[in-house]
Amino acid sequence: MRTILIEPEYEAWRAAARQLLAQGVAPEEVLWTDDRQEASLFVGESPPDSAAVQGASAIKVPAAFMDLARSVAAHTDARRWGLLYRVLWRLTRGAERHLLAMATDRDVRQLQDWGKAVGRDIHKMHAFVRFRLVGTDVATGREQFVAWFEPEHRIVRLAAPFFEKRFAGMDWSILTPYECAHWDGTRLHFTAGVSRSSAPDEDALDDLWRTYYRNIFNPARVKISAMQSEMPKKYWKNLPEASLIAGLIAESTGRVQGMLETEERAAKPAPNNAYLKSLHAMNQSEAAAQNHESDLA
Template identity: 65%
Template sequence: MTSAFIEPTFAAWRSKARELLKQGIPPDQVHWGDASEGHGLLREEPASYTISVPVEIKVPPNFLSLAASVCAHTDDRRHAILYRLLYRLTLGGERHLLRIPSDPDTRQCQAWAKAIGRDIHKMHAFVRFRLIGQDDTTGREQFVAWFEPEHRIVRLATPFFEKRFAGMDWSILTPDECAHWDGKKLTFTPGLDRSQAPSADAHDDLWRTYYRSIFNPARLKVQAMQSEMPQKYWKNLPEAQIIRDLISGSQERVQEMLETPERPVKPVPDNAYIRSLHQRPQ
């Protein structure tokens, strides 16, 4: 039995899986563990494997993106099942395995990947940056956000923020890992405690004002809203403080909207350009 204790990252799993695969070690002979939990590497029992390993092992391109998502999941079985899937795709000769959704390993890994995709979507939607200062040298504003994802998705989710907020310095703090952008490169540091995140600032009022302005009581569907914005995220969203008040007052606002007289329709401006738009082509 071979013990593989690795850091909980895709890069660590890929490196170890490549090493095991080159040795032809079958999945049932590998015990996977998390090195970040304080486990040391156990002594590996010497073993000989008669399987013939090709010099170059070809991995299907779509497997790598799947593996990156699966490794971000928190299920303890992910590394073992993912290596078994890899082994079957390569040394096992099942090249089309990813096209068989009914296969247990394929189905499980794809389910994990979907969960990661949902978690990344929530992070993109619910991260709220807070202004903490300005760099005296560069003049760039500096922002910090706190977020609590379900899985270890920081490295998968932060390229979105790198592109969208390239003009400011920011840090996203999470319990597992933190991401930092300084305008040139994206770096990562170990996770932090919630107490180390910044408190509310003036931008929170802007978020609440914006949310209040787009809230439409006539189209309110509480269950659908809670499905898209689960209550577990509310504690870190500044606009969440007014959601219950908006919901409780929605009926009165709808009635007020119904009783408000319609505004008169403004006449269409009479100019040559507008008239040309209404003329049918000959």
């Protein structure tokens, strides 16, 4: 049994896995960790030097697996490195090249679940990041925005290209507890994580946004569980509109009751408008034509 210590990144796992695979080391013989303290309890071993290994480049792995591995690597579950290696082994040395088609396989299913959790986390980051205007660059005239977000997994690098494409015309930073992403119009780069207090708490537009949120809500259709399954409470603390939720729910019954008790309005006669008259004339002649047709039939 050997313990392999890697940085918690896809590239580090990939490099180590290639070497182990080339040396024919079976998954049962490897203990993976990205935790230095844990590794020191065992005799930690760095992955073998790539130059020393022959034939590593000859290994053929389905592209779909590498895509899946990239997502799974961003997950926080400590078992992911070992499971990735086991599935890699089965795909190659184990001669199960079709393995990824088997959603019924325990290992595959677990990797897919982790991949899906990471994909969802990325999607929620794209959705729930809220930029706050902090100023304008005097030299370039570009607006500068800062956002705070707390992702569940290590997804900042996977999620950042989306923001680059979408917000190319403004400068922005997204701060998270473990890594930050920055865009200045020419370069996307990453720095170490910071604390919540580094990001602004509000934006002058938040009130107007809450006005929109309050008025687009339909009190006659309350469905709280549907809202929460897509927007779990853990995200609420960083969403400016979430402070309205409790109040909107509490007053909805009374508002609907008010609608039901409102006296019905009678129809008002049509105003004197040329367009409206032409419309009514058109409708009448079409109805007459239809009657004529059905007479013929």
